[in-house]
Amino acid sequence: MSGPVRILVSSCLLGEKVRYDGGHKRDPFLVDTLGQFVEYVPVCPEVECGLPTPREAMHLVGNPADPHLVAIKTDADCTGRMKRWAHGKLSELEGLELCGYICKKGSPSSGMERVPVYGGSGIPSRVGAGMFTKAFMERFPLIPVEEEGRLRNPDLRERFVVRMFTLRRFRDAIRRGRARGTLVEFHTSHKLLLLAHGRPLYAEMGKLVARAKELPLEELYRRYQRLLLEALRRRATPARCADALLHAMGYLRPLLSPDEKRELLEAIEQHRNRLTPLVVPVTLTRHYARKFDVVYLNRQAFLNPHPVERMLQNHV
Numbered sequence: 001m002s003g004p005v006r007i008l009v010s011s012c013l014l015g016e017k018v019r020y021d022g023g024h025k026r027d028p029f030l031v032d033t034l035g036q037f038v039e040y041v042p043v044c045p046e047v048e049c050g051l052p053t054p055r056e057a058m059h060l061v062g063n064p065a066d067p068h069l070v071a072i073k074t075d076a077d078c079t080g081r082m083k084r085w086a087h088g089k090l091s092e093l094e095g096l097e098l099c100g101y102i103c104k105k106g107s108p109s110s111g112m113e114r115v116p117v118y119g120g121s122g123i124p125s126r127v128g129a130g131m132f133t134k135a136f137m138e139r140f141p142l143i144p145v146e147e148e149g150r151l152r153n154p155d156l157r158e159r160f161v162v163r164m165f166t167l168r169r170f171r172d173a174i175r176r177g178r179a180r181g182t183l184v185e186f187h188t189s190h191k192l193l194l195l196a197h198g199r200p201l202y203a204e205m206g207k208l209v210a211r212a213k214e215l216p217l218e219e220l221y222r223r224y225q226r227l228l229l230e231a232l233r234r235r236a237t238p239a240r241c242a243d244a245l246l247h248a249m250g251y252l253r254p255l256l257s258p259d260e261k262r263e264l265l266e267a268i269e270q271h272r273n274r275l276t277p278l279v280v281p282v283t284l285t286r287h288y289a290r291k292f293d294v295v296y297l298n299r300q301a302f303l304n305p306h307p308v309e310r311m312l313q314n315h316v
Contacts, residue, residue: 045132049085192302201231242272
């Protein structure tokens with residue numbers, strides 16, 4: 001990768017004392033592990049829109065589709081101030097090539113989902129999103145967004161890591177110049193990864209690349225990026241990963257001995273049945289691909305992710 005993996009992140013998660021009570025919510029994984037390999041862009045909507053630290057706690061009130069940001073004790077309404085600041089901030093972020101956004105769970109300005117919204121009864125409905133994060137997701141619907149707590153789930157963390165690194169690789173491809181050949185090369189090296197996230201979009205993307213000469217380059221790349229990030233939002237289930245690995249095995253089958261075929265097939269089926277982690281059949285497939293110098297497999301991002309990407313996917 002030639003460009004940085006740049007991630008927007010809630011400032012309090014990095015240990016900055018910007019919360020309403022003057023404290024922070026430092027997250028060790030984000031600071032000590034992920035922070036070694038990405039470039040963070042810290043953001044605290046409440047401080048950056050002009051509110052002091054410490055400050056009165058706030059919550060969302062009214063219509064969940066368009067709530068107001070209101071101080072809990074004094075009922076001071078900060079909605080207009082937050083929306084004006086967010087509009088300018090989102091325009092500023094457009095040129096940063098963000099690969100993801102990690103936000104603070106439950107925050108009325110930064111939460112991604114299930115943020116309490118208070119109505120007339122006094123009982124909140126957990127159906128809201130933080131005012132800034134909601135605006136971010138509407139402006140940049142394809143950029144991966146996660147809350148810090150959800151990244152403790154291995155499956156959700158792996159999906160987020162895969163999406164942000166793949167987006168960086170795609171942007172690096174664009175940097176080399178929009179050309180149909182460049183897109184074909186990128187698609188070819190990501191075929192197994194896309195297959196592991198589901199056949200329907202994998203097939204649709206293949207058709208789009210096959211028709212590359214029929215579309216203007218700008219339109220071609222725009223459509224491909226949308227499908228790419230939509231595909232990666234879908235879970236790479238053990239069954240789908242096994243499907244991708246069996247596809248890879250088709251390139252190895254003529255080269256393997258009967259014992260090697262049996263060993264690889266057993267490893268794939270054990271993962272399909274959730275008896276072993278994905279790294280087991282992937283490592284074995286990668287070993288045989290290198291042993292027999294199978295060029296198509298050796299260039300696959302699914303089998304050979306960036307070393308940092310692989311480490312973060314398997315982080316415990």
